[in-house]
Amino acid sequence: MALETTTLFDEADALSRQIDASPVGNAAELEAFRIQFLGTKGLLKQLFGRMGEVPADRKREFGQRVNAVKELAETKFNDAKTALEAASAQAGPDFDLTLPPLPPVPGSRHPINLVRQKIVDTFARIGYAVAEGPEVEDDWHNFTAMGTPEDHPARDMQDTFYIAGHANMLLRTHTSPVQARVMESQKPPIRIIVPGRTYRNETISARAHCVFHQVEGLYVDENVSFADLKQTLLYFAQVMFGEKTQIRLRPSYFPFTEPSAEMDVTCLICHGEGCPVCKHSGWVEILGCGMVDPQVFENCGIDPERYTGFAFGMGIERIAMLTYGVDDIRLFTENDLRFLEQFKAEA
Numbered sequence: 001m002a003l004e005t006t007t008l009f010d011e012a013d014a015l016s017r018q019i020d021a022s023p024v025g026n027a028a029e030l031e032a033f034r035i036q037f038l039g040t041k042g043l044l045k046q047l048f049g050r051m052g053e054v055p056a057d058r059k060r061e062f063g064q065r066v067n068a069v070k071e072l073a074e075t076k077f078n079d080a081k082t083a084l085e086a087a088s089a090q091a092g093p094d095f096d097l098t099l100p101p102l103p104p105v106p107g108s109r110h111p112i113n114l115v116r117q118k119i120v121d122t123f124a125r126i127g128y129a130v131a132e133g134p135e136v137e138d139d140w141h142n143f144t145a146m147g148t149p150e151d152h153p154a155r156d157m158q159d160t161f162y163i164a165g166h167a168n169m170l171l172r173t174h175t176s177p178v179q180a181r182v183m184e185s186q187k188p189p190i191r192i193i194v195p196g197r198t199y200r201n202e203t204i205s206a207r208a209h210c211v212f213h214q215v216e217g218l219y220v221d222e223n224v225s226f227a228d229l230k231q232t233l234l235y236f237a238q239v240m241f242g243e244k245t246q247i248r249l250r251p252s253y254f255p256f257t258e259p260s261a262e263m264d265v266t267c268l269i270c271h272g273e274g275c276p277v278c279k280h281s282g283w284v285e286i287l288g289c290g291m292v293d294p295q296v297f298e299n300c301g302i303d304p305e306r307y308t309g310f311a312f313g314m315g316i317e318r319i320a321m322l323t324y325g326v327d328d329i330r331l332f333t334e335n336d337l338r339f340l341e342q343f344k345a346e347a
């Protein structure tokens with residue numbers, strides 16, 4: 001009997017240690033604590049219930065001991081409860097979880113991307129496949145293969161970013177090097193459209209940027225003529241800008257085409273009437289083009305006796321500016337939502 005009594009007193013001590021160690025850091029823990037120790041079937045009630053096992057002369061002492069443990073539990077419970085209530089009052093009013101969510105704000109396609117896609121789609125309809133090439137290019141593909149050997153004055157046409165520490169590596173100044181890459185690796189017939197980012201060491205202004213985008217086109221087969229080029233470009237201009245659009249070709253010079261031309265279209269804003277965008281001429285320049293120079297074929301391993309071809313290249317920013325009436329090229333890279341949001345309807 002004496003031994004059992006000691007055990008009950010030990011149990012009261014163990015229970016007080018257990019109370020000390022139990023976590024009450026949040027509402028769930030606090031409720032679990034209450035049920036475990038202070039509930040109607042809790043451990044304290046159970047221990048009180050064993051009063052009958054205690055010898056008469058020690059009942060009083062045992063009752064006091066268990067009461068002390070009960071007080072310990074109650075104090076811990078009440079303190080934690082007060083602390084949790086204070087913390088949740090500080091966190092502000094409860095959220096109203098029945099409110100409907102804010103409507104999601106949908107993004108929109110970037111205007112450069114919209115124009116690029118429209119150009120690619122227009123040529124896809126007549127059998128052109130998309131090709132791509134590296135933006136960090138070697139001197140051979142960007143210049144030499146394209147008819148601009150070292151010390152050739154035409155290199156001055158394009159101010160180039162060279163890669164420090166890598167002789168002959170540069171950021172491509174146009175998408176034309178992809179012409180050379182495709183001709184080196186594929187046999188005619190070749191019919192490709194090449195959208196991509198290009199770089200030139202230009203002072204950034206409303207009209208020029210050092211990072212911009214081009215789309216290149218290349219068609220190589222037997223008997224490809226200048227008439228094919230002209231008809232292809234007329235088709236493109238009318239799908240892209242409207243079926244009333246007219247084109248005109250002016251003689252020009254590029255190191256990789258012969259003959260070369262620049263193409264104008266009737267002004268996208270005034271449709272030829274004359275306005276500030278076309279400087280009252282009724283025409284705006286859209287792209288450069290020409291027949292692939294036989295020397296370029298030779299550089300890329302294609303027989304110039306058997307094949308002819310045409311190529312063209314255009315700046316996406318320029319077309320986007322003319323299409324949407326944007327007067328500052330820097331708007332395309334500033335990520336101002338007030339600007340970008342205007343193109344939502346087109347997405």
Ligand code: PHE
Pocket residue numbers: 173174175176216217254257288289290311312313314
């Ligand atoms: N690569 C030329 C440029 O950047 C454009 C062009 C491409 C001209 C293909 C003719 C043929 O200005």
